[in-house]
Amino acid sequence: MKSLHARLFGFLFVLSSLTVAAKPRLTTYSSLVTIYQELSLDEAGLSHSVFDYAIRGVQKVNPAKAILAIVDLSQPSVNKRLYVIDLLKRKLLFRTYVAHGRNSGDLFAQKFSNEVSSLQSSLGFYQTLGTYQGKHGLSLKLKGLENGFNTNALDRAVVMHGADYVSEDFIRKIGRLGRSFGCPAVPYGVHKDIIETLKNGACLFVFSPNQNYLKKSTFLL
Numbered sequence: 001m002k003s004l005h006a007r008l009f010g011f012l013f014v015l016s017s018l019t020v021a022a023k024p025r026l027t028t029y030s031s032l033v034t035i036y037q038e039l040s041l042d043e044a045g046l047s048h049s050v051f052d053y054a055i056r057g058v059q060k061v062n063p064a065k066a067i068l069a070i071v072d073l074s075q076p077s078v079n080k081r082l083y084v085i086d087l088l089k090r091k092l093l094f095r096t097y098v099a100h101g102r103n104s105g106d107l108f109a110q111k112f113s114n115e116v117s118s119l120q121s122s123l124g125f126y127q128t129l130g131t132y133q134g135k136h137g138l139s140l141k142l143k144g145l146e147n148g149f150n151t152n153a154l155d156r157a158v159v160m161h162g163a164d165y166v167s168e169d170f171i172r173k174i175g176r177l178g179r180s181f182g183c184p185a186v187p188y189g190v191h192k193d194i195i196e197t198l199k200n201g202a203c204l205f206v207f208s209p210n211q212n213y214l215k216k217s218t219f220l221l
Contacts, residue, residue, distance in 0.1 A: 026066055026087055029055060035085065039092045046072055046083055054205045057125045057219035058087070061145060064127075064201025069194075071098050071184050073109040073121065073208040077177035082186060084194060094194055099166050101182040107175070112210060114144070114152050119181050122150035122158060123213045126204040131195060136161035136185075140195045142204060146217060150206070158182045160198070162191030 026032065032055045035041075036048055054070050066088040075081040082098035085091070100109035101121040113120040124146035131140050139161040144150030150158075163185035164170070165178020184206065186194055198204065214220065 026059065029059065032059075032087060035087065035090050038090055039085070041083070041092070044083065044092070044095055045075060045079055045081070046070065047074070050074065050207050053207060053220050056221070057205055057217075058203045060219050061125055061127060061203045063203040067093075067198060067202035069198055069202060069204045071204070071206040073100055073104075073123075073206060076107045077109075077179075078107070078171050078175075082184070082194075084197060093197060094190065096190055096194075097166050097168075097177060097187055099163060099177050099180045099183070099185040102179040104179070104182075106179075109208060112149075112208065112213070113182075114149055116152055116156050118156075121182055121184075121206060121208075122153060122156075123206050123208055123210060124149040124217060125219050126150060126153065126206070128160075128198045128200065128202045128204060131199050134159070134161060136163060137188075138162070138192050138195055140199055146219060148216065149213060156182060158184075160184050160186060160191075160195060160204075162186060162188040164188060 036051045050072050058068050068085045068087055070083045072081045080095050080097055082096050084094040086093055101119050103119040104111050104121045109121050111120055112123050114122050126142045126144050129141035129143055131138055139159045141159055142153050144153035166185050166187045170178055
């Protein structure tokens, strides 16, 4: 008869195997990068290099769900620079506008910070958490994963939410989107669908060709 220790070890092994099997399995790097051509993301304005950075990082994040959101802050705010991609179904789910922080810049985001009260966007990889009802309605909590770049996201209340200043009407009147306190705010009308898609374990990548970030991020190696 097996000892209690041996039976317990066997139970834990089976349990851990089931837990791992329950998670969505991302395919290999070489397979994932082909999504770029399949979805014609170049025509959608997303450069191959930004997508490549995102794919490198998402494998290190090991998200609970195979959904990747990319905020490409190399583009001006008048562009639809938020891309939400289902990596398993190989489908572009959303492409829409997204705001950057008030103190990051006007048309382009050029300054970034992890500091509380900076009102700037924070670069890097995030994992999405749960939702809540805030002053902007349904909102999505974000956990920053990169030390020195975005780990104060929760303390800063940097979340994804809808905003009336993220709209084509605002662009026509002002020449750019409105700006947030550092949150990746998205248009009302699609914010609920985007948040429901991303909540509870998806990967969010906020990118800019900032040399300090490119040199120091361990997720891009």
